[in-house]
Amino acid sequence: MASCFRCIECNEKATELHRDYSNGILKITLCGSCQKPVDKYIEYDPVIILIDAVLCKTQAFRHILFNTSWDIHWKLCVFCLLCEAYLRWSLRHSSESSDDPADIIRYTKEWEFYGMVTLAALELLAFCGGVLFVLRAAVMSSSYGGGDVDLNLLLRALLLSCYGKVLLVPAVIWEHDFLPLCLGFIKVFVLTSNMQAVRVILNCSKSLALCSVCVGLLSETLAARTCQTVAAAFH
Numbered sequence: 001m002a003s004c005f006r007c008i009e010c011n012e013k014a015t016e017l018h019r020d021y022s023n024g025i026l027k028i029t030l031c032g033s034c035q036k037p038v039d040k041y042i043e044y045d046p047v048i049i050l051i052d053a054v055l056c057k058t059q060a061f062r063h064i065l066f067n068t069s070w071d072i073h074w075k076l077c078v079f080c081l082l083c084e085a086y087l088r089w090s091l092r093h094s095s096e097s098s099d100d101p102a103d104i105i106r107y108t109k110e111w112e113f114y115g116m117v118t119l120a121a122l123e124l125l126a127f128c129g130g131v132l133f134v135l136r137a138a139v140m141s142s143s144y145g146g147g148d149v150d151l152n153l154l155l156r157a158l159l160l161s162c163y164g165k166v167l168l169v170p171a172v173i174w175e176h177d178f179l180p181l182c183l184g185f186i187k188v189f190v191l192t193s194n195m196q197a198v199r200v201i202l203n204c205s206k207s208l209a210l211c212s213v214c215v216g217l218l219s220e221t222l223a224a225r226t227c228q229t230v231a232a233a234f235h
C-alpha cells in the first residue's frame with residue numbers, strides 16, 4: 001500500500017486506513033480533521049467505486065489515486081492506445097468493409113495500424129506534456145502555493161483517468177449514425193476525468209485544472225497536425 005494515505009473527504013494526510021486489533025477486529029480509522037472515516041471505500045465493492053469514479057466523484061478519485069497501489073496505468077495506457085488506433089484504422093477502412101470474418105484480424109498484419117498506434121502515442125505524449133508543463137509552471141509561480149508537484153503521481157493520475165477511451169471500441173463495433181456524437185461524448189468524458197484527476201492530485205482550483213487540460217488538448221492537436229503534415233510530405 002502507499003506509504004501516505006489521504007482522507008477522501010477533506011484531503012488531510014493519514015497514516016492508516018484501518019486498524020487491525022489482535023483479536024481479529026478491524027476498525028476503520030477516523031480522520032483527525034473532519035472526524036469522518038478516512039476511506040469508506042475500503043469496505044465497498046469495486047463496482048460501486050467504479051460507478052462513483054465514472055460519476056467523477058472527488059472521493060472516489062482520492063481513494064483510487066492516493067489510497068490504492070494500482071499500478072495498471074501503463075497497461076491501461078497501451079490498451080487505450082490500441083483502442084484509439086483501432087478506431088482510426090476502422091474509420092479509414094469503413095468504406096472498404098467486407099463481410100469476410102478473416103478480414104477482422106487483417107489489421108494485425110498492417111503496418112498502417114502500428115503507424116496509428118505510434119501516432120496515438122505521440123498525441124498522448126503531447127497531451128500529458130502540455131498538462132504537466134502548465135501544472136509545473138503554476139506550482140512554481142507565486143500565484144499557486146501548492147508546494148512541489150509529484151510528476152510521477154500526476155502522470156499516473158492522467159493515464160488512469162484516460163480509462164474512458166476503452167469505450168471507443170464498442171462505439172465503433174456497434175456501428176450507428178450517432179458515432180460522431182458518441183466519439184464527442186467519450187472525448188468530453190475523458191477530458192473531464194483528466195481534469196478531476198488533476199484537481200484531486202494537486203487539490204487545486206477547477207480553473208487551473210481546466211486550463212492545464214485545455215493546453216494539453218492544444219498541444220495534442222498541434223502534434224496531430226504536425227504528424228499529418230510530415231506524413232503528407234512523404235507521400
Ligand SMILES: [Zn+2]
Nearest residue numbers: 007010031034
Ligand atoms: Zn478528513
